[in-house]
Amino acid sequence: MMDMKMNGGGIPWLDQPVLLHSSRADKCKLSPAQCAYRNSHWRYWYEADHVYALATVYFCCAIIGVFALSNFLARYSPEWVKRTRIWRATTSVSRYLAYRGYGFPMMRYWTPSLGVLLLGIAGVGFFVGMTLGPQPYYWPTDASYGSSPPIATRAGWMALALLPFVLALSVKANMISALTGIPHEKLQVFHHWTSYAMFALALVHTFPFIIYHEWKGDMVKQWKTSVVYWTGVVTIIAQAYLTLMSLPFIRNRFYEFFKATHLLAAVVFVVFFFLHCDFRLSSWDYFIATGAIYLLCLFTSHARTYLVNGLHTATLEMLPSGLVRVSVPTVMNWTPGQHVFVRFLTSDFHLFTAHPFTISSVCREPDETGQASEIIFYIKPRGGVTGRLAAIAAKSPGCSKKILIEGPYGGVSAQHMSRFDTLLVIAGGSGGGFSLAMVDEALRLSALESKENNSGHEGRRNLQVVFSTRDTTMADWYAAEIESRISHSTTLSADPDNGYETAVSVHITSRVNSASSSPSIGFEKDADKLTPTEITTTGSFSLNVHRNARPDIPGLVARTVAMGNTQGQHVGRKQRIGVLVCGPASMLHDTRNAAALAQTRALGGEVEELYLHSEPFAW
Known part of the structure; x- marks a missing residue:
């Protein structure tokens, strides 16, 4: 038979006897020509x-394999290879x-990168080709070929094969990140897209049976x-809920509700999907693979949270800028720009959800400071848990709160940070905390290199920091905070021939004038013609405050490359x-495109490389 029917008794909703795989035994009773037609490769x-299912697995694994190989080569290729033109x-x-x-901009939408879009197009091409390419869509009516429409059969198997990857x-803490080196937050777009593909295939699987x-x-x-049919309906309803609630404009609007219900809906979906498949052929193999992968990843993250990191105490402080400062003494290790997921152990609903926060402090050895390091977050209060914290x-x-910390994830390694001759740090709004950690780490590494006399850099390096905000109080807080951190850095006085020449620009984008601000000078379209309203210069550190002006990000990146080219010619x-960069989507979009354009100049030999690390507010 091509369809397995349920019989009475035994385990509810499963055929008896329950097996791992159903039989592939087949005896065609049609004419030889009809049997040959029915049993051909794309229809059997x-x-x-x-x-169909294995082809989908091979397709996904091939893509992962390409990026895993690239990650391996980037990590372990010798330095002389990396300096070759190819x-x-x-x-x-x-x-x-x-x-x-x-x-x-009119829709407030910014696409993923071109490379991600090309992968998406490849996926669409694969699934459309595999679904609509083979013929027929429905069995001919000249004989009883089976009760499963061919188009529904192939779409169903491809949807099932996507389950382990979704x-x-x-x-x-996932295996794909471990293999490819791509952090989990940058893989979320593929989690969404594979889920959408799985839902579309599920619909193509469902409606032909109805017809x-x-x-x-x-x-x-x-x-x-x-x-x-009952198990299928419950499965498709749960899947529709998961898919629709995951759409960005819905998820962001109802984030707390989404977080609270997503796991429950996912459990309902997987359980009824399992019952719906009813061990047809090798269908349950995909659930076994899914369970093994997911539970191993879940065990890894929970082991790190509860056994390695353990319970922490967070101290909350409301700053005049409107940010909530959360400080957590810890013996954990982390690198700049990393984020963690924090679960506040309170008596309310937020106990059941963990929220991501970017670390705004540097991990220092206890012998450097005489005390344990502190993880510091600067949180912009919104709704939900951040509003309650405020x-x-x-x-x-x-006041203090007990918390659990999962992570850290992402970030830029210290080895990578120490490679750069010039650093351009761009931040907007609450992304300022990210930039503070990056600046601290750059100065810390430079100080260590000066003490060990092994920096590998000739002359002083350049550190440029650009911060943009609409809020004057936020700008005041940031200017004071970064000036304090840089002024107290030992790098500036450790070695006059090494370290960073540091320039900080704070941009207040609001057009509201005050007694202390200059007349409105509009947006900064040409930064070379723009005079900052406030300047503070101390040794190798300068701080410029621009009022009523947006930073010209493409110009900043272009000038940074030009400055690097000039410096390179000077030192040979x-x-x-x-x-x-860390900031709103529009800021990330501008920076990404400017960095993409600068790759042509890197390819032309003006600089050895230009590397971009971006950190979104959310994913």
């Missing part, structure tokens, strides 16, 4: 799992694809007697430039 039901050209092209994006991409049984006139009978901090300054060695 008893091999559909191999033809390596530099390949790196520049891949970075162009990884950075270049497209924006629709779940693997959903977790933070077929409506044509036969037994749809009501099937609904009343076949449990496969209310608690305002009511009880300096091509420079390496790092661009680090």
Whole structure:
């Protein structure tokens, strides 16, 4: 048979006896020509799992394999290989694809990178080709070939094959990140897209059965007697909920509700999907693979949270800027720009959800400071847990809360940070905390290199920091904070021939004038013609405050490359430039495109490399 029917007794909703795989035994009773037609490669039901499900697995694994190989080569290739022209050209092209994006400001939408879009197009091509390419969509009516429409069969198997990848991409400590070196937050787009593809395939699987049984006139009978339809309906409803609630404009609007219900809906979906498949052919193999992958990743993250990191105490403080400062003494290790997921152990609903926060402090050895390091977050209060934290901090300054920390994830390694001759750090709004950590780490590494006399850099390096905000109080807080951190850095006085020449620009984008501000000078379209309203200069550190002006990000990146080219000619060695950005989607979009354009100049030999690390507010 091509369809397995439920019989009575035994385990509810499963055929008896329950097996791992159903039989592939087939005896065709049609004419030889009809049997040959029915049993051909693209139509044979008893091999559909191999033809369609395994092909989907191979397609996904091939993509992962390409990036895993690239990650291996980037990590372990010798330095002389990385200095060859073919390596530099390949790196520049891949970075162009990884950075270049497209924006629709009127819709407040900015696309993923060109490379991600091309992968999406490849996926669409694969699934559309595999679904609509083979013929027929429905069995001919000259004989009884089976009750499963061919288009529904192949779509169902491809949807099932995507399940392990959807779940693997959903977790933070995942195997794909370990293989490819791509952090989990940058894989979320593929978690969304594979989920959308799986839902689309599920719909293509569902409706042909309805059309077929409506044509036969037994749809009501099937609904009343076949449990496969009941389990299928529950599965598709749960999947529709997961898919629709995951759309960005819905998820962001109802984030707390989404977080609270997503896991429950996912459990319902997987359980009823499992019952719906009812061990047809090798269907349960995909659930076994999904469970093994997901549970291993889940165990890894929970082991790190509860056994390695353990319980922490967080101190809350409300700052005049409107930010909540959360400080957590810890013996954990982390690198700049990393984020963690924090679960506040309170008596309210937020106990059940963990929220991501970017670390705004540097991990220092206890012998450097004489005390344990502190993880510091600067949180912009919004709704949900951040609003509640702000209310608690305002009511009880300096109060403490018990927390659990999962992570850290992402970030830029210290080895990578120390490579750059020029650093351009760009931040907007609450992304300022990210930039503070990056600046601290750059200065800390430079100080260590000066003490050990092994920096590998000739002359002083350049550190440029650009911060943009609408809020004057936020700008005041940031200017004071970064000036304090840089002024107290030992780098500035450790060695006059090494360290960083540091320039900080603070941009207040609001057009509201005050007694202390200059007349409105509009947006900063040409920064060279713009005079800052406030300047503070101390030794190798300068701080400029621009009021009523937006930073010209493409111009900043272009001038940084030009400055690196000039510096390289001066010291006789091509420079390496790092661009680090955290801010709203529009800021990330502008920076990514500017960094993509600069790859042409890196390919032309003006600088050795230009590397971009971007950190979004949310994913």
